[in-house]
């Protein structure tokens with residue numbers, strides 16, 4: 001599914017609003033794309049930005065012209081991208097942007113565009129630098145900011161941006177769309193909570209890291225369900241080995257989701273991971289209070305952002321889990 005089709009079919013309001021602005025050349029200088037985790041914020045931001053530079057817009061980017069092709073390959077000179085997804089955006093980056101934008105645009109379109117992905121993840125200094133930039137927008141400068149957490153975005157940024165919200169594709173609709181993907185059902189089920197678009201699910205499933213963090217979840221929980229103390233050892237072996245902190249946080253989130261599935265299983269509700277029902281069943285046999293574990297696991301996962309030593313967090317969570325088992329003392 002292309003981003004154009006995604007917007008047209010699943011984000012009709014945004015498609016209409018931004019399409020009209022493009023047609024009438026009545027664009028805001030700053031857009032804030034807001035969507036829950038898993039929505040393709042970055043891809044949409046890039047596509048909207050590309051639509052401003054396309055040689056044959058209809059009114060959205062054609063994806064074929066010279067400008068679109070160069071944009072796609074990262075060779076469009078007047079475009080800057082800052083990624084707050086994996087580490088925070090620093091003041092230096094914003095100042096550098098400001099400096100480049102003081103020069104005139106290089107490309108014939110005469111517009112300068114930047115995307116700041118996960119703008120909630122900026123240092124205070126960077127935010128202040130950005131605010132100055134948003135306060136006095138030059139006529140030819142356009143910003144696309146994204147966030148999956150508007151409550152963490154400063155009101156001053158919100159008030160200077162036009163907010164475009166991405167709606168979630170519902171779970172059953174998403175599964176229908178994923179039916180064609182060359183992936184195991186189990187993997188699709190595991191990725192649906194984190195990626196709200198088939199293309200993103202497929203892309204993530206093919207990364208090197210996916211089998212590693214999947215093992216850190218499924219192997220650890222399976223071993224734990226058979227022998228909690230061996231599960232503890234396996235968790236210490238597999239989880240700290242994952243390189244990216246946001247992936248480690250995701251592993252903890254998976255633990256919470258499996259505990260949620262234990263609750264679902266116990267009360268006969270439909271499961272998040274039906275392909276892994278045997279694991280859920282095994283966990284349900286040994287966990288006394290899965291509901292308490294869900295809350296406690298989320299609490300541990302939040303600490304991943306605070307640079308706490310991962311070994312300590314694994315310890316904290318696994319000890320909590322052991323205490324909740326029927327073997328626990």
Ligand SMILES: [Zn+2]
Nearest residue numbers: 054062065068
């Ligand atoms: Zn084009």
